[in-house]
Amino acid sequence: MARFRxxxxxxxxxxxxxxxxxxxxxxxxxxxxxxFGCGVAACGACTVQVNGNPVRSCVxxxxxxxxxxxxxxEGLATNVGGITAVQQAWIDHQVPQCGYCQSGMIMAVSALLxxxxxxxxxxxxxxxxxxxxxxxxPRIRRAIKSLTATA
Amino acid sequence: xxxSRRRFILGTTVVGGGLLIGYASTRPSKHSIANxxxxxxxxxxTWLRISPxxxxxxxxxxxxxxxxxxxxxxxxxxxxMDADWDMVHxxxxxxxxxxxNGVLVKGFAESLGVSVPGFLNGVAAAGAMKIxxxxxxxxxxxxxxxxxxxxxxxxxxxxxxxxxxIKAAAARLDVPESELSTSLSYVRHSASGRTLSYGELxxxxxRFEPASAPRLKDPKDFTLMGKSxxxxxxxxKVDGTALYGIDAEAPGMLYAAVRTSPVFGNKLxxxxxxxxLQRRGVVKVIELDNAVAVVxxxxxxxxxxxxxxxxxxxxxxxxxxTTQSIYAQYDDALLGELSKDVEEGDAAAALADAQSxxxxxxxxxxxxxxxxxxxxxxxxxxxxxxxVWTGTQDNLGIRGRxxxxxxxxxxxxxMHAFYLGGGFGRRLPTDTNTIDQAxxxxxxxxxxxxxxxxxxDDIQQDxxxxxxxxxxxxxxxxxxxxxxxxxxxxxxxxxAEAAHTPYAIPNKHIAYAESETHVPFGAWRSVAHSxxxxxLESFVDELAHRSGQNPYQFRLNMLADKPRHAAVxxxxxxxxxxxxxxxxxxxxxxxxQESFGSIVAQVAEVSITEAGQVRVHxxxxxxxxxxxxxxxxxxxxxxSGVIFGLTAxxxxxxxxxxxRVMQNNFTDYEMITLQDAPEIDIVTVESGEALGGMGEPAxxxxxxxxxxxxxxxxxxxxxxxxxxxxRFTAVPNESAV
Ligand code: FES
Ligand code: FES
Numbered sequence: 001m002a003r004f005r006x007x008x009x010x011x012x013x014x015x016x017x018x019x020x021x022x023x024x025x026x027x028x029x030x031x032x033x034x035x036f037g038c039g040v041a042a043c044g045a046c047t048v049q050v051n052g053n054p055v056r057s058c059v060x061x062x063x064x065x066x067x068x069x070x071x072x073x074e075g076l077a078t079n080v081g082g083i084t085a086v087q088q089a090w091i092d093h094q095v096p097q098c099g100y101c102q103s104g105m106i107m108a109v110s111a112l113l114x115x116x117x118x119x120x121x122x123x124x125x126x127x128x129x130x131x132x133x134x135x136x137x138p139r140i141r142r143a144i145k146s147l148t149a150t151a
Numbered sequence: 152x153x154x155s156r157r158r159f160i161l162g163t164t165v166v167g168g169g170l171l172i173g174y175a176s177t178r179p180s181k182h183s184i185a186n187x188x189x190x191x192x193x194x195x196x197t198w199l200r201i202s203p204x205x206x207x208x209x210x211x212x213x214x215x216x217x218x219x220x221x222x223x224x225x226x227x228x229x230x231x232m233d234a235d236w237d238m239v240h241x242x243x244x245x246x247x248x249x250x251x252n253g254v255l256v257k258g259f260a261e262s263l264g265v266s267v268p269g270f271l272n273g274v275a276a277a278g279a280m281k282i283x284x285x286x287x288x289x290x291x292x293x294x295x296x297x298x299x300x301x302x303x304x305x306x307x308x309x310x311x312x313x314x315x316x317i318k319a320a321a322a323r324l325d326v327p328e329s330e331l332s333t334s335l336s337y338v339r340h341s342a343s344g345r346t347l348s349y350g351e352l353x354x355x356x357x358r359f360e361p362a363s364a365p366r367l368k369d370p371k372d373f374t375l376m377g378k379s380x381x382x383x384x385x386x387x388k389v390d391g392t393a394l395y396g397i398d399a400e401a402p403g404m405l406y407a408a409v410r411t412s413p414v415f416g417n418k419l420x421x422x423x424x425x426x427x428l429q430r431r432g433v434v435k436v437i438e439l440d441n442a443v444a445v446v447x448x449x450x451x452x453x454x455x456x457x458x459x460x461x462x463x464x465x466x467x468x469x470x471x472x473t474t475q476s477i478y479a480q481y482d483d484a485l486l487g488e489l490s491k492d493v494e495e496g497d498a499a500a501a502l503a504d505a506q507s508x509x510x511x512x513x514x515x516x517x518x519x520x521x522x523x524x525x526x527x528x529x530x531x532x533x534x535x536x537x538x539v540w541t542g543t544q545d546n547l548g549i550r551g552r553x554x555x556x557x558x559x560x561x562x563x564x565x566m567h568a569f570y571l572g573g574g575f576g577r578r579l580p581t582d583t584n585t586i587d588q589a590x591x592x593x594x595x596x597x598x599x600x601x602x603x604x605x606x607x608d609d610i611q612q613d614x615x616x617x618x619x620x621x622x623x624x625x626x627x628x629x630x631x632x633x634x635x636x637x638x639x640x641x642x643x644x645x646x647a648e649a650a651h652t653p654y655a656i657p658n659k660h661i662a663y664a665e666s667e668t669h670v671p672f673g674a675w676r677s678v679a680h681s682x683x684x685x686x687l688e689s690f691v692d693e694l695a696h697r698s699g700q701n702p703y704q705f706r707l708n709m710l711a712d713k714p715r716h717a718a719v720x721x722x723x724x725x726x727x728x729x730x731x732x733x734x735x736x737x738x739x740x741x742x743x744q745e746s747f748g749s750i751v752a753q754v755a756e757v758s759i760t761e762a763g764q765v766r767v768h769x770x771x772x773x774x775x776x777x778x779x780x781x782x783x784x785x786x787x788x789x790x791s792g793v794i795f796g797l798t799a800x801x802x803x804x805x806x807x808x809x810x811r812v813m814q815n816n817f818t819d820y821e822m823i824t825l826q827d828a829p830e831i832d833i834v835t836v837e838s839g840e841a842l843g844g845m846g847e848p849a850x851x852x853x854x855x856x857x858x859x860x861x862x863x864x865x866x867x868x869x870x871x872x873x874x875x876x877x878r879f880t881a882v883p884n885e886s887a888v
Contacts, residue, residue, distance in 0.1 A: 020451060023449060023450055026450075027450055032397075032398035032400070033390075034391075035395075035524070036525060037523055037606065038606040040606070043523075043606075045523065072391070074390075076391075077390070087390060091389055095385075096388035098217035098523060098524070098570065098572050098574075099385075099387075099572075100523040100573060103391045125826035126826075130825075131817055131824060133573050134217050134794075135790060135792075135795055135798075137823070137825050138790050139787070139790070141828075
């Protein structure tokens with residue numbers, strides 16, 4: 001049995017301990033907001049937060065997060081149906097194109113700003129290594145900057 | 152009679168006038184998709200529906216893959232009909248022949264330089280609709296949605312709807328049409344102060360025949376077109392609720408993981424299926440012609456079981472192919488007989504007489520699309536019918552493909568549309584290996600089966616942008632004037648004009664040789680422009696330097712009869728501050744090309760890192776796409792196009808060894824990330840000319856712009872990509888001109 005919390009809800013799943021969190025979330029719990037992009041920790045599309053830290057769920061076996069708090073894009077905003085400042089900045093700057101990478105992007109950026117509210121460009125480059133095949137990077141940087149300026 | 156109340160304006164609406172279908176029934180008819188769930192809402196045209204609550208629904212026959220089409224097309228219709236944007240809803244058109252994209256088919260074919268196939272010529276005159284039915288396309292590609300469906304469909308439909316609403320209001324109020332005006336979804340009679348909402352008028356309006364050529368607005372009267380309207384698909388893409396094909400969910404669904412012969416074209420010889428069947432969750436192992444599929448109750452279990460199998464494929468002559476053998480084959484082909492592309496003047500004679508001749512050979516490798524959402528398709532066979540859930544650039548085309556593979560009638564196949572996690576050409580109906588597999592696998596079941604490819608499958612089983620070799624000779628006369636241009640290249644592809652240079656050169660000879668390989672190829676963002684613009688704009692740059700001329704001025708001098716090109720080139724150079732105030736260690740390169748009806752010039756500002764790698768700091772991108780419908784979308788497509796082309800220039804390389812692709816994942820098929828993404832500065836030149844596309848035209852010039860800057864920094868001419876394969880040394884104070 002794998003036991004952990006997802007967006008505040010206790011989960012108990014009869015799955016193999018080596019099943020990556022990504023597939024537990026998507027195929028067992030039906031949470032489709034977390035995306036599969038590469039399966040080898042090389043793109044960040046699957047980024048979720050485990051105890052507040054950004055984690056690439058495609059290479060994180062559920063055994064490694066036993067008892068942890070997992071937050072996915074679906075649980076990012078605490079106000080029901082609402083969105084966070086990061087999500088609002090993404091709308092304001094019209095960041096997403098195909099949108100497929102953006103759940104992971106937003107989870108990674110949210111974790112960064114949580115731990116470092118005014119990151120430098122180097123901090124941003126170091127922390128946000130996610131791939132966006134549509135090339136939304138100029139807008140991602142602008143959106144992050146807009147959040148740090150007001151922070 | 153119900154049937155007489157259905158009106159399809161076909162004979163009166165020829166191709167140029169747009170694809171417009173007036174529909175004036177409130178009675179459901181099983182032949183009309185318009186009534187699928189319409190209740191009592193009358194449809195005015197296939198593309199527009201006005202409801203009694205005064206909302207306008209615009210039905211979009213294209214796929215949203217991040218290019219903003221779900222916003223731009225409805226803007227065009229809503230603007231012409233003076234609809235209140237806040238009351239506009241958007242729906243994806245279902246994949247049925249009624250929504251087929253005939254206007255686009257013709258425009259697309261023409262823009263690619265391909266004529267509408269001969270057997271369709273007679274049909275073309277009878278109405279675009281017919282072409283689409285026969286060609287069976289609902290395609291999103293060729294940067295064409297706004298240009299064709301938008302200009303010829305949406306705007307016409309919107310304007311026709313407005314005229315019908317005015318007619319209805321005139322009758323209702325008993326006033327002349329000329330006393331009525333429209334705005335924000337109301338018809339107003341200013342003399343009496345009376346107003347009627349579109350919703351109130353909709354059913355009356357539906358009684359009038361839609362005009363086939365209604366009066367379109369003058370651009371100065373646009374209220375929506377030309378404004379940066381926030382995209383309607385974005386909110387769902389920030390809160391995780393946007394659904395892609397990979398997210399399809401159906402009761403009882405199973406998951407398939409597949410291993411396909413890594414050597415293209417080779418067949419399966421054996422597999423020890425029992426090993427997989429013993430594992431948890433595995434339901435079945437299916438042998439396909441060239442692949443093995445493991446079907447399980449969870450994707451990861453299927454994938455794990457697949458990895459445990461010993462799968463053998465046959466060996467054929469294809470196993471001998473390598474990148475080197477392909478290039479050698481290309482070189483041989485270029486020495487053989489060539490087919491004519493362009494012949495102007497007498498290039499051979501001019502080269503023979505030339506004072507000096509410059510020669511160069513260029514190459515680019517195969518490239519994979521690597522759309523962010525791995526390829527997938529969910530198929531459910533039940534009760535003699537079939538449901539398909541996938542994101543595609545052509546729902547109608549994929550419906551036809553599934554029907555063909557499953558040997559069913561197309562009308563028994565229902566497509567469920569999704570957002571696309573990237574397309575770039577990979578999700579066109581020419582590239583259906585995933586769809587084919589998913590269909591064949593699902594045929595074994597009466598529950599839905601989701602076939603999902605890993606990133607490795609995606610990179611190793613793509614339809615690749617072809618590798619190309621291109622040889623040039625340029626000749627100067629005694630006055631240092633470029634008098635001859637000779638270019639021999641491999642593989643004429645689409646668009647037909649991709650290897651044509653815009654510059655005025657008196658003698659041109661352009662020819663090509665076909666050289667087939669076993670590597671599947673397909674359309675990759677900007678198609679053949681992506682290779683040829685690198686060749687053309689690098690070689691022009693070589694010619695400029697070799698004749699001691701400034702590369703910007705050299706180009707400009709040869710654009711006297713191409714004022715739009717010249718204006719775009721100037722706009723890019725001016726905005727970038729061409730060769731002015733550059734920081735030490737930096738240089739600029741410039742490149743220009745027209746593609747898909749838009750002209751783009753780019754200036755790249757580049758330096759060489761200590762590790763000898765290329766660093767692109769800033770890209771200035773000037774665009775003339777005629778008119779911008781949604782300027783912010785134009786900008787985001789330009790940014791995206793630049794990054795896509797730059798990723799290829801810096802890192803993109805698919806190599807072949809022993810007949811198979813050697814790259815696996817983003818670890819060895821690298822992508823630009825935030826840290827190496829340049830600043831991008833967009834300048835639009837609003838020429839007011841015919842609309843050009845924006846999904847692709849920003850991709851072609853960037854590789855040459857960067858390589859041309861590298862030459863100034865290092866004195867080394869880059870004639871093969873990608874740039875990651877070089878270790879450059881910056882030559883200090885070296886100024887090439
Ligand atoms: S899917 Fe996990 S990092 Fe790419
Ligand atoms: S928005 Fe398409 S991959 Fe990032």
